[in-house]
Amino acid sequence: MAPVLQARELSKSYADTLQAAPALHGVGLTVLPGESVAIMGPSGSGKTTLMHVLSGILTPDAGEVQLAVGSDRGPVALSALDAEQRARLRREHIGFVFQEGLLLPELTALENVAVALMVSGVRRSTAEQQAAGWLGALGLSGWEQHRPGQLSGGQAQRVAIARAQAAEPAVVFADEPTGALDSTTSEAVLDALLDSTVGRGAPLVVVTHDETVAARCARIIRLQDGRLVADSADGADGAASATGERR
């Protein structure tokens, strides 16, 4: 099966920090269609940096990220794109779910989801129709005209999931998606996130501190000091991989 996301020898340092060690050091990763991957590690281990590099938000100092997009699923090298092209790629092919949802508070739930399509040039009526479909699929029928402030934390996060899925992106990234929720709501939100992403054959990459969240993913990778130290896909979580792509 051809990978959706492939990263090789990623390194990244921040010039404006006093941190001596690089945020990422020779990290490699391959993500297959329909795979759910949890990225774990202590604070400062490079989890969020890795997610930002994989999604084209940050450019690596060294290494390469390839994303298979479009109907022919041909891989696109992110480093070959300029900032505007990467923004377009994120708009059309990558979904994001953040810890606090980060919905636009003045928009309704329906508009928050529709806007994700409208920025890519989809007509408003079509965008709202698709948005209503996603909200319904995530159990939010009847809540379309409510504002984020009128929704519970779990509902707001499901709107954020609907927004991330609206364009049916090639891959979905979630940064601590249940970090602000109680355990029951957390489980329901995670179900919604996994079903809506993995359920349609797209991979899900979750950055999390929470072992219970990670345990729901098919694969767990662990970072420490910017290095990939373990990958459950190798069959021995906790042991450093010996492949050329990881150190």
Next chain:
Amino acid sequence: MIRLFLARAFQDRSVWPLPVLACTLTSGIAFMVVGGSRYFFTLEHPLATFYAVLAGVALILLTVPMVSLLSSSARLMARRRDERLSSLRLLGATTGQLRLLAVSEAVLLAAAGVLAGTVLYVALMPLVGLIPFAGAPMGVDGLWIGPGLWGLSAAALMLLAAGASLLGMRRIEVTPLGVRTMAAPARVHWVRVVVAVLGVLAAQLLAQLAGVGGMAAVITMMLAAVAVPLVVVQLVGPWVLKMVTTVQLRRARTAERLIAARSVLESPQQMFKQVGGVSITTYAGVIAGSGLGLVSLADPSQADPGQAQLLADIQRGVWLTLAISFLMAACSVGINQTAQLLDRRRLYASLHMMGMSRGQLQRIRTLAVMRALGAVVVIALVAAAVTAFPIVGAAVLVAPAAVGTSLGVLGLGVLCVFVGAQVTRPALRRVLAPIG
């Protein structure tokens, strides 16, 4: 504790620069307006009384945008210290102590802004002093307000900052976990229109009743002519803005237009406060500009040189008043939009992460401001055309050049506010910088 809190006020760069800059601009413009008014009130000229009356009218017209700009600056100070206040609440500070700290800090930042504003005022005096009135440039001496008036103006500015800070504190609840607004923004109700219509009718009735009283009638009419439109536009403006934006929301075809319309509808009053200050000067400017255009059609060979000079001065005064009001609106927009951007930095960063380009994010902000400004200017133009139909109508027909010039000045003012909205670009760049 107050000393410790105030010492920290200038250490955290996310707290003080913007409010101090806002207060610098506000006080700089305020000192200049007071200086200009003083010049006319102390003018030695055969028509000194007339000049003083006109300066008084200009000052009244500028009050609304000036108060609006001052309030923006004061509100900005109140919003910048939320995090530190909640930390103090966590340490056990009482509501009274928090209020005292908030007000002390607002006054301290306002004092810094007033001092910097004084430097700005002094620096601009040679340039503004070149503008001629009553046959001679106003000059630096003419614009200098003197220590007494400076002290009074500075005290008024700081008092306003303290008042706005106290008012702001009443609208928020400081908890150990953060600061939250206690009530949703006030809704704009159609009752405003009813009140406004009743106000106009009452003013008309009063004028008719006072008609039998000679001078009393004239004074009443003049007061009604200035005050009623001022109140009506301020009262009805937010409601009309809400109605116009609701239509724009329904017709929005792009994400930028949809978000821009929603952000105006979130609080039409707030947006009206940012740009609404120009409504009353636009209203008065169009009527005065049309009237002067008609008067200027008289045969120049038969005109008295003194009268010609007076007309030119009035024309200049009208344009100057319009320019100052638009400058204040531009400052108000720049201050408010930058503050909003900083307050919502994580939201903007997340939108950029999701692929919304910097240009799209800037367009949303510009659209919200310019569409609101467009609605405000149109409200003022329609109000002017309706209430002074004979003057404006005749001017359009027989003195189109004068009307065109007035509209040109308005266009420049709108451009000035557009520039004010673009001032937020560097702040947006900084907010999005970590994302690339």
